Amino acid sequence: MGIDSATLWHPGDDELLAYYRTTGDMAYFGRLYHRYIPLVYGLCLKYLKHPEDAEDAVMQLYEELASKIALYEIRSFRTWLYSVAKNHCLQVLRKEKHEMIVEFDEQFMESHPVDHLLLNEGREEQNGEWLEALHRCMEKLPEPQRISIRKFFLDEMSYADVANATGYQLKSVKSYIQNGKRNLKICIESRMNR
Amino acid sequence: MHRKPDEQIKILPYLRGKRKGKEAHRLERISMTDAFLADAMEGFETVPGDHASAIKRLQTAVAGKSRSGTYAVRYWAAIAASLLLLGGAGLLLLRKETPELPPQENILADRTELFPIDDAKKPSAPELAENRSAVLKPEPDMQETAETAAVISEEIQDRLAPPAVITVAENEKSSAVDTSPSGDIRHMAEMKHLIRGLVTDESGQPLPGATLQVKDAHNGVFADREGRFEMEAADSAVIVASFVGYRNSEFKADTSPLLIAMQENSEALDEVVVVAFGRQKKQSPVGAVATVAGPATEETAEKLPQPVIGKKAYRRYLERHRVRPGGACAGVKGEVVIRFGVDENRRPAGLTVEQSLCPDADREAMRLITEGCDWVRGTKDATVTVKF
Numbered sequence: 001m002g003i004d005s006a007t008l009w010h011p012g013d014d015e016l017l018a019y020y021r022t023t024g025d026m027a028y029f030g031r032l033y034h035r036y037i038p039l040v041y042g043l044c045l046k047y048l049k050h051p052e053d054a055e056d057a058v059m060q061l062y063e064e065l066a067s068k069i070a071l072y073e074i075r076s077f078r079t080w081l082y083s084v085a086k087n088h089c090l091q092v093l094r095k096e097k098h099e100m101i102v103e104f105d106e107q108f109m110e111s112h113p114v115d116h117l118l119l120n121e122g123r124e125e126q127n128g129e130w131l132e133a134l135h136r137c138m139e140k141l142p143e144p145q146r147i148s149i150r151k152f153f154l155d156e157m158s159y160a161d162v163a164n165a166t167g168y169q170l171k172s173v174k175s176y177i178q179n180g181k182r183n184l185k186i187c188i189e190s191r192m193n194r
Numbered sequence: 195m196h197r198k199p200d201e202q203i204k205i206l207p208y209l210r211g212k213r214k215g216k217e218a219h220r221l222e223r224i225s226m227t228d229a230f231l232a233d234a235m236e237g238f239e240t241v242p243g244d245h246a247s248a249i250k251r252l253q254t255a256v257a258g259k260s261r262s263g264t265y266a267v268r269y270w271a272a273i274a275a276s277l278l279l280l281g282g283a284g285l286l287l288l289r290k291e292t293p294e295l296p297p298q299e300n301i302l303a304d305r306t307e308l309f310p311i312d313d314a315k316k317p318s319a320p321e322l323a324e325n326r327s328a329v330l331k332p333e334p335d336m337q338e339t340a341e342t343a344a345v346i347s348e349e350i351q352d353r354l355a356p357p358a359v360i361t362v363a364e365n366e367k368s369s370a371v372d373t374s375p376s377g378d379i380r381h382m383a384e385m386k387h388l389i390r391g392l393v394t395d396e397s398g399q400p401l402p403g404a405t406l407q408v409k410d411a412h413n414g415v416f417a418d419r420e421g422r423f424e425m426e427a428a429d430s431a432v433i434v435a436s437f438v439g440y441r442n443s444e445f446k447a448d449t450s451p452l453l454i455a456m457q458e459n460s461e462a463l464d465e466v467v468v469v470a471f472g473r474q475k476k477q478s479p480v481g482a483v484a485t486v487a488g489p490a491t492e493e494t495a496e497k498l499p500q501p502v503i504g505k506k507a508y509r510r511y512l513e514r515h516r517v518r519p520g521g522a523c524a525g526v527k528g529e530v531v532i533r534f535g536v537d538e539n540r541r542p543a544g545l546t547v548e549q550s551l552c553p554d555a556d557r558e559a560m561r562l563i564t565e566g567c568d569w570v571r572g573t574k575d576a577t578v579t580v581k582f
Binding site (some may be wrong): 026027029030031033034037038039040041042043044045046047049050051054055057058062078081082086152156157158159160161165 | 205206209213214215216218219220221222223229231233234235236237238240242243245248249251252253255256257259260356391403405415416
């Protein structure tokens with residue numbers, strides 16, 4: 001008896017949300033929130049810095065959101081949850097008179113354009129030109145950046161894999177990739193707009 | 195921005211230190227474009243602690259609070275308020291929304307507390323284990339044991355919990371009822387009944403918040419705080435148990451109560467432990483746990499092969515699916531005995547007719563066995579008797 005997970009009920013966020021809205025049954029909301037707990041907990045850790053505070057926040061949010069949902073028009077639960085959870089953590093910080101952290105920025109939710117420069121998704125027509133630019137720009141990168149970028153994006157290695165394969169420090173790998181991406185973006189854009 | 199829920203769940207292995215390979219890469223890759231995930235990852239990396247355990251704790255707590263049939267009070271208060279404000283318009287809106295209600299089937303199946311098990315009667319894993327091993331230890335003849343097992347386990351069931359409630363749900367599936375020629379209740383394979391069970395980890399600790407779903411259907415329930423669950427399913431249904439950090443396990447829904455001991459999702463263990471009331475192996479950590487997975491289950495001593503769904507259920511399967519032969523064999527009465535081994539895929543193999551009744555009846559008996567469930571291998575051949 002193999003497990004065919006494709007046949008299991010994997011309701012989408014929208015589906016669960018709709019069920020919850022029509023029935024009010026917490027089982028639906030519970031299941032929806034359940035899948036976001038890792039993200040919400042991590043987010044709260046980032047802002048609140050203490051595991052206990054983050055755990056409290058996750059539970060408070062669960063209670064609050066269950067009732068709040070009825071009052072909001074929610075197009076994407078994920079996006080909504082992100083901003084609500086973030087604001088909740090910021091409020092907790094404010095109450096505790098900790099230092100203020102940057103406000104929620106809608107822009108930040110947009111996917112980073114840099115990332116798409118490294119994918120040729122939807123670039124079929126200009127593939128040749130783009131590949132050429134990518135190729136030239138890769139060559140221009142400092143070696144550690146080039147190696148890290150290649151291994152991460154093309155060989156689909158994780159940071160730890162890259163560190164293992166190259167002998168670089170894990171932290172260095174991350175910054176090589178970050179800086180390499182920035183350099184690539186600048187380089188590719190200037191070539192393509194020429 | 196639309197992501198499958200799986201991608202979030204896979205944060206856990208990463209947090210537990212699985213930082214290599216494609217999965218880890220995918221997570222890191224997504225966090226480059228996904229602010230939510232990026233923030234979460236930053237949190238995990240900047241604050242020391244056992245985050246995986248904290249997440250599991252939280253998920254358990256949330257699942258425990260989200261039992262079906264519980265409602266957020268303020269949610270309804272909000273609706274009431276908006277109704278007051280909007281008056282007739284609000285009513286109209288509400289009426290318009292009604293058709294969107296999920297099918298009745300889902301609501302029913304999601305209710306975990308339909309028939310709460312009295313605490314005094316609540317089965318505990320060791321207790322069940324004891325009873326069960328007592329029942330099934332001597333196995334001189336499969337058929338005989340099956341009979342005894344059936345009777346005694348019914349007794350135990352009675353002691354443990356109220357009798358299973360058979361509900362004829364008002365949905366398209368129960369239409370089989372009307373077309374059934376005999377109208378005999380036992381022949382309605384599609385009819386749903388209440389299944390009750392307990393989900394634990396390998397050590398017998400309850401796993402609240404485990405999800406139980408009927409395969410191929412939209413029914414799902416969470417196990418409650420004590421790891422107990424109740425759901426409705428047809429006998430022929432396959433129920434899949436899943437829980438974060440554990441392997442999915444699936445089993446037939448034809449036994450109740452079901453004891454499910456889930457295995458942690460560590461790489462080394464590639465099998466699933468499933469226990470249902472009515473099947474039993476010994477010498478496992480909990481006593482009540484049978485390991486039904488991998489190519490075969492090795493048992494010491496002389497062992498007869500066992501149908502994975504349990505003997506009682508297997509006998510029921512034979513009764514329900516047996517088609518009486520027509521033609522030359524029409525109306526014959528008697529038994530067919532088939533002997534067979536179980537191959538490495540747990541399928542019956544090398545079927546021979548040990549006691550023949552009539553060619554068509556013999557063929558029907560062989561068909562039932564070859565089309566039936568998988569078998570746990572034994573050291574001897576199995577014999578199955580089909581009555582006509």
